[in-house]
Amino acid sequence: MKKRRTDTNRFDEGKKSMMKGVNGDKKAVKEAYDIFAELRKRDANNPLLEAYYGSTLTLLARDAAEPIEKADHAQEGLDALNRAVSNNSKNKEIRLLRAKVCLKLPESYFHCSQTAIEDLSFLLDRYKRDASYLSDEEVKEITNDLRTARKNAMKN
Template identity: 50%
Template structure:
Protein backbone atom coordinates (compact mmCIF):
# COMPACT_ATOMS: atom_id res chain seq x y z
CA UNK A 1 0.00 0.00 0.00
CA UNK A 2 2.87 2.40 0.75
CA UNK A 3 4.31 1.74 -2.72
CA UNK A 4 0.98 2.67 -4.26
CA UNK A 5 0.83 6.00 -2.38
CA UNK A 6 4.41 6.76 -3.44
CA UNK A 7 3.45 5.97 -7.03
CA UNK A 8 0.38 8.23 -6.78
CA UNK A 9 2.51 11.07 -5.41
CA UNK A 10 5.05 10.55 -8.21
CA UNK A 11 2.25 10.42 -10.78
CA UNK A 12 0.81 13.71 -9.54
CA UNK A 13 4.27 15.28 -9.71
CA UNK A 14 4.76 13.90 -13.23
CA UNK A 15 1.36 15.29 -14.28
CA UNK A 16 2.31 18.73 -12.96
CA UNK A 17 5.57 18.59 -14.92
CA UNK A 18 3.66 17.39 -17.98
CA UNK A 19 1.34 20.39 -17.74
CA UNK A 20 4.32 22.74 -17.52
CA UNK A 21 5.64 20.96 -20.61
CA UNK A 22 2.37 21.58 -22.44
CA UNK A 23 2.94 25.27 -21.70
CA UNK A 24 6.38 25.08 -23.33
CA UNK A 25 8.80 24.06 -20.56
CA UNK A 26 11.14 21.64 -22.36
CA UNK A 27 12.98 20.63 -19.19
CA UNK A 28 9.70 19.74 -17.51
CA UNK A 29 8.84 17.48 -20.47
CA UNK A 30 12.13 15.58 -20.03
CA UNK A 31 11.63 15.23 -16.26
CA UNK A 32 8.02 14.11 -16.65
CA UNK A 33 9.01 11.60 -19.32
CA UNK A 34 11.69 10.04 -17.09
CA UNK A 35 9.32 9.83 -14.12
CA UNK A 36 6.53 8.35 -16.21
CA UNK A 37 8.88 5.82 -17.78
CA UNK A 38 9.77 4.51 -14.30
CA UNK A 39 6.12 4.50 -13.24
CA UNK A 40 5.20 2.71 -16.47
CA UNK A 41 7.77 0.00 -15.80
CA UNK A 42 6.32 -0.51 -12.30
CA UNK A 43 2.68 -0.45 -13.49
CA UNK A 44 2.58 -1.46 -17.16
CA UNK A 45 -1.23 -1.73 -17.30
CA UNK A 46 -2.01 1.65 -15.72
CA UNK A 47 -3.91 3.56 -18.41
CA UNK A 48 -3.34 7.01 -16.84
CA UNK A 49 0.42 6.50 -16.63
CA UNK A 50 0.39 5.18 -20.20
CA UNK A 51 -1.61 8.18 -21.42
CA UNK A 52 0.63 10.78 -19.82
CA UNK A 53 3.74 8.91 -20.94
CA UNK A 54 2.45 8.93 -24.52
CA UNK A 55 1.72 12.62 -24.26
CA UNK A 56 5.27 13.36 -23.06
CA UNK A 57 6.61 11.43 -26.05
CA UNK A 58 4.55 13.67 -28.37
CA UNK A 59 5.76 16.75 -26.47
CA UNK A 60 9.39 15.65 -26.80
CA UNK A 61 8.77 15.37 -30.54
CA UNK A 62 7.33 18.87 -30.55
CA UNK A 63 10.51 20.09 -28.89
CA UNK A 64 12.88 18.24 -31.23
CA UNK A 65 14.85 20.23 -33.80
CA UNK A 66 15.02 17.28 -36.21
CA UNK A 67 11.92 17.06 -38.40
CA UNK A 68 11.99 13.26 -38.75
CA UNK A 69 12.33 12.88 -35.00
CA UNK A 70 9.30 15.15 -34.56
CA UNK A 71 7.22 12.92 -36.79
CA UNK A 72 8.51 9.67 -35.26
CA UNK A 73 7.93 10.86 -31.68
CA UNK A 74 4.45 12.14 -32.51
CA UNK A 75 3.51 8.78 -34.04
CA UNK A 76 5.07 6.83 -31.16
CA UNK A 77 3.21 8.97 -28.63
CA UNK A 78 -0.08 8.53 -30.51
CA UNK A 79 0.41 4.76 -30.55
CA UNK A 80 0.95 4.80 -26.79
CA UNK A 81 -2.12 7.01 -26.26
CA UNK A 82 -4.18 4.60 -28.39
CA UNK A 83 -2.96 1.78 -26.15
CA UNK A 84 -3.97 3.79 -23.08
CA UNK A 85 -7.47 4.19 -24.52
CA UNK A 86 -7.58 0.46 -25.21
CA UNK A 87 -6.69 -0.16 -21.55
CA UNK A 88 -9.43 2.19 -20.29
CA UNK A 89 -11.73 3.42 -23.08
CA UNK A 90 -13.99 5.36 -20.71
CA UNK A 91 -11.26 7.41 -19.05
CA UNK A 92 -12.04 11.11 -19.37
CA UNK A 93 -8.48 12.26 -18.64
CA UNK A 94 -6.94 10.10 -21.36
CA UNK A 95 -9.64 11.11 -23.87
CA UNK A 96 -8.85 14.77 -23.16
CA UNK A 97 -5.11 14.14 -23.59
CA UNK A 98 -5.46 12.27 -26.86
CA UNK A 99 -8.10 14.59 -28.28
CA UNK A 100 -6.05 17.69 -27.47
CA UNK A 101 -2.99 16.19 -29.13
CA UNK A 102 -4.83 14.89 -32.20
CA UNK A 103 -6.46 18.23 -32.94
CA UNK A 104 -3.06 19.96 -32.91
CA UNK A 105 -1.14 17.56 -35.14
CA UNK A 106 -0.88 18.38 -38.85
CA UNK A 107 -3.74 16.56 -40.57
CA UNK A 108 -1.70 16.03 -43.73
CA UNK A 109 0.79 13.83 -41.84
CA UNK A 110 -1.26 12.15 -39.14
CA UNK A 111 -4.91 12.12 -40.23
CA UNK A 112 -5.80 12.39 -36.54
CA UNK A 113 -8.78 14.74 -36.72
CA UNK A 114 -11.27 11.86 -36.78
CA UNK A 115 -9.70 10.52 -33.58
CA UNK A 116 -10.05 13.96 -31.99
CA UNK A 117 -13.69 14.09 -33.11
CA UNK A 118 -14.25 10.64 -31.58
CA UNK A 119 -12.71 11.70 -28.26
CA UNK A 120 -14.50 15.04 -27.99
CA UNK A 121 -17.83 13.51 -29.01
CA UNK A 122 -17.33 10.77 -26.43
CA UNK A 123 -16.74 13.41 -23.73
CA UNK A 124 -19.79 15.47 -24.72
CA UNK A 125 -22.01 12.37 -24.84
CA UNK A 126 -20.95 11.43 -21.31
CA UNK A 127 -21.60 15.01 -20.21
CA UNK A 128 -25.18 14.72 -21.56
CA UNK A 129 -25.66 11.68 -19.30
CA UNK A 130 -24.00 13.29 -16.26
CA UNK A 131 -23.86 17.07 -16.00
CA UNK A 132 -21.02 16.79 -13.46
CA UNK A 133 -18.81 14.88 -15.90
CA UNK A 134 -17.14 18.03 -17.29
CA UNK A 135 -16.66 21.50 -15.87
CA UNK A 136 -17.96 24.52 -17.78
CA UNK A 137 -14.38 25.38 -18.72
CA UNK A 138 -13.81 21.83 -20.02
CA UNK A 139 -17.03 21.94 -22.05
CA UNK A 140 -15.94 25.17 -23.73
CA UNK A 141 -12.48 23.75 -24.45
CA UNK A 142 -13.95 20.53 -25.85
CA UNK A 143 -16.37 22.45 -28.07
CA UNK A 144 -13.61 24.75 -29.38
CA UNK A 145 -11.38 21.76 -30.09
CA UNK A 146 -14.23 19.76 -31.65
CA UNK A 147 -14.94 22.63 -34.01
CA UNK A 148 -11.25 22.81 -34.92
CA UNK A 149 -11.13 19.03 -35.48
CA UNK A 150 -14.13 19.21 -37.83
CA UNK A 151 -12.45 22.07 -39.69
CA UNK A 152 -9.20 20.09 -39.97
CA UNK A 153 -11.15 17.07 -41.22
CA UNK A 154 -12.70 19.17 -44.01
CA UNK A 155 -16.16 19.39 -42.42
CA UNK A 156 -16.79 23.15 -42.19
CA UNK A 157 -20.57 22.82 -41.71
CA UNK A 158 -20.12 20.63 -38.64
CA UNK A 159 -17.34 22.96 -37.39
CA UNK A 160 -19.70 25.94 -37.66
CA UNK A 161 -22.54 24.08 -35.95
CA UNK A 162 -20.27 23.34 -32.98
CA UNK A 163 -19.10 26.99 -32.91
CA UNK A 164 -22.73 28.12 -32.88
CA UNK A 165 -23.36 25.82 -29.93
CA UNK A 166 -20.36 27.32 -28.13
CA UNK A 167 -21.50 30.88 -28.90
CA UNK A 168 -24.99 30.10 -27.54
CA UNK A 169 -23.39 28.86 -24.32
CA UNK A 170 -21.36 32.04 -23.94
CA UNK A 171 -24.23 34.46 -24.58
Protein backbone atom coordinates (compact mmCIF):
# COMPACT_ATOMS: atom_id res chain seq x y z
CA MET A 1 0.00 0.00 0.00
CA LYS A 2 2.81 2.41 0.89
CA LYS A 3 4.59 1.69 -2.44
CA ARG A 4 1.44 2.62 -4.39
CA ARG A 5 1.09 5.91 -2.48
CA THR A 6 4.78 6.65 -3.07
CA ASP A 7 4.40 5.91 -6.79
CA THR A 8 1.33 8.16 -6.95
CA ASN A 9 3.27 10.96 -5.27
CA ARG A 10 6.20 10.46 -7.66
CA PHE A 11 3.82 10.47 -10.62
CA ASP A 12 2.34 13.78 -9.44
CA GLU A 13 5.85 15.20 -8.97
CA GLY A 14 6.71 14.07 -12.50
CA LYS A 15 3.64 15.80 -13.92
CA LYS A 16 4.49 19.04 -12.10
CA SER A 17 8.08 18.91 -13.33
CA MET A 18 6.89 18.17 -16.85
CA MET A 19 4.61 21.21 -16.84
CA LYS A 20 7.53 23.37 -15.73
CA GLY A 21 9.50 21.80 -18.56
CA VAL A 22 6.76 22.59 -21.07
CA ASN A 23 7.20 26.20 -19.98
CA GLY A 24 10.93 26.08 -20.72
CA ASP A 25 12.61 24.78 -17.56
CA LYS A 26 15.22 22.35 -18.95
CA LYS A 27 16.20 21.06 -15.51
CA ALA A 28 12.56 20.22 -14.78
CA VAL A 29 12.35 18.27 -18.07
CA LYS A 30 15.25 16.09 -16.96
CA GLU A 31 13.67 15.60 -13.52
CA ALA A 32 10.35 14.61 -15.09
CA TYR A 33 12.06 12.21 -17.49
CA ASP A 34 13.97 10.57 -14.62
CA ILE A 35 10.78 10.15 -12.58
CA PHE A 36 8.75 8.64 -15.41
CA ALA A 37 11.61 6.39 -16.51
CA GLU A 38 11.93 5.09 -12.93
CA LEU A 39 8.17 4.52 -12.54
CA ARG A 40 7.99 2.91 -15.99
CA LYS A 41 10.56 0.30 -14.93
CA ARG A 42 8.32 -0.70 -12.03
CA ASP A 43 5.07 -0.63 -14.00
CA ALA A 44 5.95 -1.34 -17.62
CA ASN A 45 2.34 -2.04 -18.68
CA ASN A 46 0.86 1.29 -17.60
CA PRO A 47 -0.23 3.25 -20.71
CA LEU A 48 -0.54 6.56 -18.85
CA LEU A 49 3.03 6.26 -17.57
CA GLU A 50 4.14 5.37 -21.08
CA ALA A 51 2.44 8.50 -22.42
CA TYR A 52 4.10 10.79 -19.88
CA TYR A 53 7.43 9.09 -20.46
CA GLY A 54 7.04 9.68 -24.20
CA SER A 55 6.08 13.30 -23.67
CA THR A 56 9.18 13.93 -21.58
CA LEU A 57 11.32 12.35 -24.29
CA THR A 58 9.96 14.86 -26.79
CA LEU A 59 10.78 17.67 -24.39
CA LEU A 60 14.33 16.30 -24.13
CA ALA A 61 14.37 16.40 -27.93
CA ARG A 62 13.30 20.03 -27.90
CA ASP A 63 16.16 20.89 -25.54
CA ALA A 64 18.87 18.74 -27.17
CA ALA A 65 21.77 20.51 -28.87
CA GLU A 66 22.61 17.86 -31.48
CA PRO A 67 20.22 17.29 -34.41
CA ILE A 68 20.60 13.49 -34.24
CA GLU A 69 19.81 13.50 -30.52
CA LYS A 70 16.77 15.72 -31.20
CA ALA A 71 15.45 13.37 -33.87
CA ASP A 72 16.12 10.21 -31.83
CA HIS A 73 14.44 11.51 -28.67
CA ALA A 74 11.48 12.86 -30.61
CA GLN A 75 10.93 9.60 -32.47
CA GLU A 76 11.34 7.52 -29.32
CA GLY A 77 8.86 9.78 -27.54
CA LEU A 78 6.36 9.57 -30.38
CA ASP A 79 6.73 5.77 -30.42
CA ALA A 80 5.99 5.65 -26.67
CA LEU A 81 2.91 7.84 -27.13
CA ASN A 82 1.69 5.61 -29.96
CA ARG A 83 2.14 2.53 -27.75
CA ALA A 84 0.19 4.24 -24.97
CA VAL A 85 -2.73 5.03 -27.29
CA SER A 86 -2.62 1.50 -28.72
CA ASN A 87 -2.89 0.10 -25.20
CA ASN A 88 -5.61 2.49 -24.03
CA SER A 89 -7.18 4.30 -26.95
CA LYS A 90 -10.07 5.72 -24.94
CA ASN A 91 -8.00 7.52 -22.31
CA LYS A 92 -8.58 11.27 -22.61
CA GLU A 93 -5.28 12.26 -20.99
CA ILE A 94 -3.21 9.98 -23.22
CA ARG A 95 -4.95 11.22 -26.37
CA LEU A 96 -4.47 14.82 -25.32
CA LEU A 97 -0.78 14.29 -24.57
CA ARG A 98 -0.16 12.70 -27.95
CA ALA A 99 -2.10 15.40 -29.78
CA LYS A 100 -0.13 18.16 -28.05
CA VAL A 101 3.18 16.51 -28.92
CA CYS A 102 2.13 15.97 -32.54
CA LEU A 103 1.24 19.65 -32.82
CA LYS A 104 4.72 20.65 -31.68
CA LEU A 105 6.75 18.30 -33.85
CA PRO A 106 7.74 19.56 -37.30
CA GLU A 107 5.24 18.21 -39.82
CA SER A 108 7.82 18.12 -42.59
CA TYR A 109 9.85 15.55 -40.65
CA PHE A 110 7.40 13.59 -38.47
CA HIS A 111 4.17 13.82 -40.49
CA CYS A 112 1.96 13.50 -37.43
CA SER A 113 -0.58 16.30 -37.87
CA GLN A 114 -3.08 13.66 -39.02
CA THR A 115 -2.51 11.82 -35.74
CA ALA A 116 -3.26 15.03 -33.83
CA ILE A 117 -6.41 15.48 -35.92
CA GLU A 118 -7.52 11.93 -35.07
CA ASP A 119 -6.87 12.39 -31.34
CA LEU A 120 -8.54 15.79 -31.12
CA SER A 121 -11.52 14.63 -33.19
CA PHE A 122 -11.87 11.59 -30.92
CA LEU A 123 -12.01 13.88 -27.87
CA LEU A 124 -14.59 16.21 -29.44
CA ASP A 125 -16.71 13.25 -30.57
CA ARG A 126 -16.77 11.94 -27.00
CA TYR A 127 -17.74 15.42 -25.81
CA LYS A 128 -20.64 15.53 -28.28
CA ARG A 129 -21.99 12.33 -26.71
CA ASP A 130 -21.33 13.48 -23.14
CA ALA A 131 -21.05 17.20 -22.42
CA SER A 132 -19.38 16.49 -19.07
CA TYR A 133 -16.44 14.79 -20.83
CA LEU A 134 -14.61 18.10 -21.39
CA SER A 135 -14.73 21.48 -19.72
CA ASP A 136 -15.61 24.58 -21.75
CA GLU A 137 -11.95 25.61 -21.61
CA GLU A 138 -10.82 22.21 -22.87
CA VAL A 139 -13.31 22.39 -25.75
CA LYS A 140 -11.96 25.81 -26.79
CA GLU A 141 -8.36 24.64 -26.58
CA ILE A 142 -9.01 21.40 -28.45
CA THR A 143 -10.98 23.22 -31.16
CA ASN A 144 -8.10 25.68 -31.63
CA ASP A 145 -5.58 22.85 -31.67
CA LEU A 146 -7.67 20.98 -34.25
CA ARG A 147 -7.68 24.06 -36.46
CA THR A 148 -3.89 24.29 -36.13
CA ALA A 149 -3.41 20.59 -36.89
CA ARG A 150 -5.53 20.88 -40.03
CA LYS A 151 -3.50 23.88 -41.21
CA ASN A 152 -0.26 22.01 -40.54
CA ALA A 153 -1.50 18.96 -42.44
CA MET A 154 -2.47 21.07 -45.46
CA LYS A 155 0.96 22.72 -45.66
CA ASN A 156 2.63 19.41 -46.52
